[in-house]
Amino acid sequence: ETGVTQTPRHLVMGMTNKKSLKCEQHLGHNAMYWYKQSAKKPLELMFVYSLEERVENNSVPSRFSPECPNSSHLFLHLHTLQPEDSALYLCASSPRDRAYEQYFGPGTRLTVT
């Protein structure tokens, strides 16, 4: 459980606010991921970073802005969000050459009011 940590665990923000989600992994991995989890929908992969370089961006709105300063840290900067962006945001990490061996953090429950 402590391999991948996420802060904050819960966040309530207005549509005009700017906030950031933080993810940190202590597993020595070199790939990190952001997912969005909404009720009764498949997990949506948002961003993939490999060796601190963004390798995938699945048509995510620009109000979500990722940042990966090093292989252990991943941020998701949020601004001018919409109520439909309310969801659980999950971070994961893996070895770069074994993307299927992902370890997940506990998630940040985001509510946009």
Add this chain to the structure above:
Amino acid sequence: AQSVAQPEDQVNVAEGNPLTVKCTYSVSGNPYLFWYVQYPNRGLQFLLKYITGDNLVKGSYGFEAEFNKSQTSFHLKKPSALVSDSALYFCAVRDKYGNKLVFGAGTILRVKS
């Protein structure tokens, strides 16, 4: 494109009875298949995987899954359910290029005493 389908939104089982959570897949090439579990307010945890070898794969917490190529299925099973098994279960497949996982919508498992 690689995909998995979980046909049941929810499965209800009495404690002590066997359980099955269904997953079917559609892939080009050899499938890499996975099961993850998500307990309330937690991130996803890896349960088991099939890459090659025996069709019956054993994983964590007494779970197993049977790979069936002719039926393109990878159902999760446990001989005797526990109340503590109640959670959200995700089936996943490695994408064609190997750099990400594609998840199903998830199945809620409720085990009642």
